[in-house]
Amino acid sequence: MSKTSYAVGEHPDLEPPASTIGVIGWLRENLFSNWWNSLLTLFGFYLIYLYLPPLVEWMFVKAVWSSPDRVPCDAEGAGACWAFIDNRFTQFMYGFYPKELYWRPNTAGLLLIALMIPLFIKSFRWKWQLGAFILLVYPFIAFVLIHGGYLGFELVETNKWGGLMLTLILSAVGIVASLPIGIVLALGRRSTMPIVKSVCVVYIEFWRGVPLITVLFMSSVMLPLFFPEGTDFDKLARAMIGIIMFQSAYMAEVVRGGLQAIPKGQYEAAASLGLTYWKSMGLIILPQALKLVIPGIVNTFIALFKDTTLVLIIGLFDLLAIIQQANSDPEWLGFDTEGYVFAGLIFWIFCFSMSRYSIALEQKLHTGHKR
Amino acid sequence: MSDNDYIIEMIDVHKWYGSFHVLKDINLKVKKGERIVICGPSGSGKSTMIRCINHLEEHQRGKIVVDGIELTEDIKQIEAIRREVGMVFQHFNLFPHLTILENLTLAPIWVKKMPRAEAEEIAMKYLERVKIPEQRDKYPGQLSGGQQQRVAIARSLCMMPKVMLFDEPTSALDPEMISEVLDVMVELAEEGMTMLCVTHEMGFAKKVADRVIFMDAGQIIEENEPEEFFSNPQNERTQLFLSQIIND
Numbered sequence: 001m002s003k004t005s006y007a008v009g010e011h012p013d014l015e016p017p018a019s020t021i022g023v024i025g026w027l028r029e030n031l032f033s034n035w036w037n038s039l040l041t042l043f044g045f046y047l048i049y050l051y052l053p054p055l056v057e058w059m060f061v062k063a064v065w066s067s068p069d070r071v072p073c074d075a076e077g078a079g080a081c082w083a084f085i086d087n088r089f090t091q092f093m094y095g096f097y098p099k100e101l102y103w104r105p106n107t108a109g110l111l112l113i114a115l116m117i118p119l120f121i122k123s124f125r126w127k128w129q130l131g132a133f134i135l136l137v138y139p140f141i142a143f144v145l146i147h148g149g150y151l152g153f154e155l156v157e158t159n160k161w162g163g164l165m166l167t168l169i170l171s172a173v174g175i176v177a178s179l180p181i182g183i184v185l186a187l188g189r190r191s192t193m194p195i196v197k198s199v200c201v202v203y204i205e206f207w208r209g210v211p212l213i214t215v216l217f218m219s220s221v222m223l224p225l226f227f228p229e230g231t232d233f234d235k236l237a238r239a240m241i242g243i244i245m246f247q248s249a250y251m252a253e254v255v256r257g258g259l260q261a262i263p264k265g266q267y268e269a270a271a272s273l274g275l276t277y278w279k280s281m282g283l284i285i286l287p288q289a290l291k292l293v294i295p296g297i298v299n300t301f302i303a304l305f306k307d308t309t310l311v312l313i314i315g316l317f318d319l320l321a322i323i324q325q326a327n328s329d330p331e332w333l334g335f336d337t338e339g340y341v342f343a344g345l346i347f348w349i350f351c352f353s354m355s356r357y358s359i360a361l362e363q364k365l366h367t368g369h370k371r
Numbered sequence: 372m373s374d375n376d377y378i379i380e381m382i383d384v385h386k387w388y389g390s391f392h393v394l395k396d397i398n399l400k401v402k403k404g405e406r407i408v409i410c411g412p413s414g415s416g417k418s419t420m421i422r423c424i425n426h427l428e429e430h431q432r433g434k435i436v437v438d439g440i441e442l443t444e445d446i447k448q449i450e451a452i453r454r455e456v457g458m459v460f461q462h463f464n465l466f467p468h469l470t471i472l473e474n475l476t477l478a479p480i481w482v483k484k485m486p487r488a489e490a491e492e493i494a495m496k497y498l499e500r501v502k503i504p505e506q507r508d509k510y511p512g513q514l515s516g517g518q519q520q521r522v523a524i525a526r527s528l529c530m531m532p533k534v535m536l537f538d539e540p541t542s543a544l545d546p547e548m549i550s551e552v553l554d555v556m557v558e559l560a561e562e563g564m565t566m567l568c569v570t571h572e573m574g575f576a577k578k579v580a581d582r583v584i585f586m587d588a589g590q591i592i593e594e595n596e597p598e599e600f601f602s603n604p605q606n607e608r609t610q611l612f613l614s615q616i617i618n619d
């Protein structure tokens with residue numbers, strides 16, 4: 001070697017080899033990197049060729065989008081009968097809620113959206129206060145609006161509630177209540193106080209051990225036996241309590257996973273500054289632990305959202321139940337597929353949004369301490 | 372001498388981990404403004420001893436009195452003592468989800484109920500003293516080890532403690548960062564802060580310590596002024612230990 005020192009720029013930047021960039025490069029890298037991969041790719045294309053065109057044809061090209069009756073859907077070669085969905089749409093959304101009062105749940109929904117918007121604005125200064133308002137005051141407003149019976153609003157019994165509205169109410173209540181209860185249970189399970197600890201362990205293990213369907217069934221059949229004759233405890237409220245009990249046990253374990261991942265030094269640093277137990281949990285430990293388990297929390301939320309469909313066994317008409325009921329309408333027999341595709345699509349949209357939001361939240365909360 | 376001259380008194384303190392007797396008959400009295408360096412071989416109980424002072428570890432026998440308050444089971448007493456005693460850890464233990472400024476203002480705001488503006492003013496004063504005011508809006512993960520440890524010192528100082536405990540504050544640092552942390556500690560010592568410092572930085576001990584304490588197997592084996600301690604160690608174990616750390 002004759003030279004051991006080089007001036008900057010003595011090695012100019014060269015173009016990367018053509019085979020590693022551009023469309024060709026990407027194809028070669030990802031789809032045809034070896035003969036086995038190429039074979040799989042070709043097979044995949046073949047499957048798409050086989051199934052995609054008929055699916056598109058059924059769903060879009062030959063579909064019947066609207067019609068007052070089923071006649072066009074029964075025509076030779078007709079595709080999906082979205083007219084069925086179209087005819088029943090308001091019922092799928094609101095259940096048996098009186099038509100002339102749809103504005104009430106609509107107002108409640110729009111109010112919630114309007115209240116939430118400022119939470120996403122960076123410069124908004126009253127986030128804590130607004131959040132507390134949404135959690136503590138809004139539920140009463142929503143209840144008065146949707147349920148009525150107060151302030152001159154006509155009463156609409158919960159057995160008339162249904163469809164997507166009921167699904168959203170059940171899951172919103174479940175989500176909002178199960179997270180804080182789950183957090184308290186998780187802290188309790190890690191407590192050094194033996195009584196607190198065993199109560200939490202028993203609770204968690206009990207509720208995790210029974211299937212939700214049993215919980216719901218028990219809440220509607222068994223629970224009334226324990227109340228004095230004649231006390232009528234609302235069926236929906238019982239289902240809600242069942243769901244909350246059940247999901248908070250799962251949530252507790254997710255949160256506990258996060259708590260366990262926080263290094264001991266964080267607890268010690270917080271304690272050595274004189275923070276009380278609740279303050280060090282609230283300000284130091286939980287913010288970090290919850291951030292770590294966002295994927296697990298959202299996973300539980302998504303499971304909860306889909307599990308609300310089980311309320312159909314106790315005679316509540318959530319989105320899926322009301323679609324099933326419509327499927328058996330003699331006027332529209334034979335369009336189950338459309339009904340289930342529609343239900344699947346709605347559920348997927350909500351679950352997928354939650355999942356995307358969780359990813360966005362994780363990125364936003366990332367403060368670069370993991371390097 | 373009246374009792375009030377001592378800010379920390381440990382009298383006949385014993386501690387066990389299960390059946391392992393980790394602290395044996397510890398007697399240590401620290402006067403206001405005194406600077407004490409504690410050294411000794413690994414596992415000798417140095418950390419355990421200073422962590423008993425703010426009750427991060429619990430002693431099972433004997434008496435610990437800090438600033439006139441005796442450490443008991445009572446959580447209110449413990450919290451009162453922790454407000455008076457700052458602690459700096461080997462691994463900094465900054466709060467990674469908070470900015471540097473938030474790390475510093477958290478305890479004054481939530482423990483001392485100080486208004487935010489005042490807490491921030493004090494925080495900036497201490498950040499300037501540890502010479503990193505420009506890092507205020509960064510997160511701990513974006514700082515070097517030496518900078519993080521200086522922030523940790525500032526975080527403790529913001530509570531205006533009467534005593535500072537240091538548990539090997541420089542031993543997790545790369546060599547070139549050790550001096551920047553030691554400089555801050557020397558300055559602090561020169562301002563009259565009462566300090567208990569577990570460290571093997573003998574230069575620091577010679578420079579600032581009023582007393583050096585040598586621990587081995589859970590006991591205080593030797594205690595002396597730094598000059599005497601280093602030039603004329605009495606105990607065999609101390610001699611061996613000193614010869615080892617001076618060799619490397």
Ligand SMILES: Nc1ncnc2c1ncn2[C@@H]1O[C@H](COP(=O)(O)OP(=O)(O)OP(=O)(O)O)[C@@H](O)[C@H]1O
Pocket residue numbers: 388391393411412413414415416417418419420
């Ligand atoms: N939580 C614990 N449970 C059981 N034994 C422990 C625990 N913590 C520490 N020990 C033991 O107590 C002894 C003293 O530990 P300590 O951390 O006080 O030592 P140290 O002098 O600080 O050592 P080092 O220089 O390595 O930090 C060691 O033998 C250690 O193994």
Ligand SMILES: [Mg+2]
Pocket residue numbers: 417418419538539
């Ligand atoms: Mg130690």
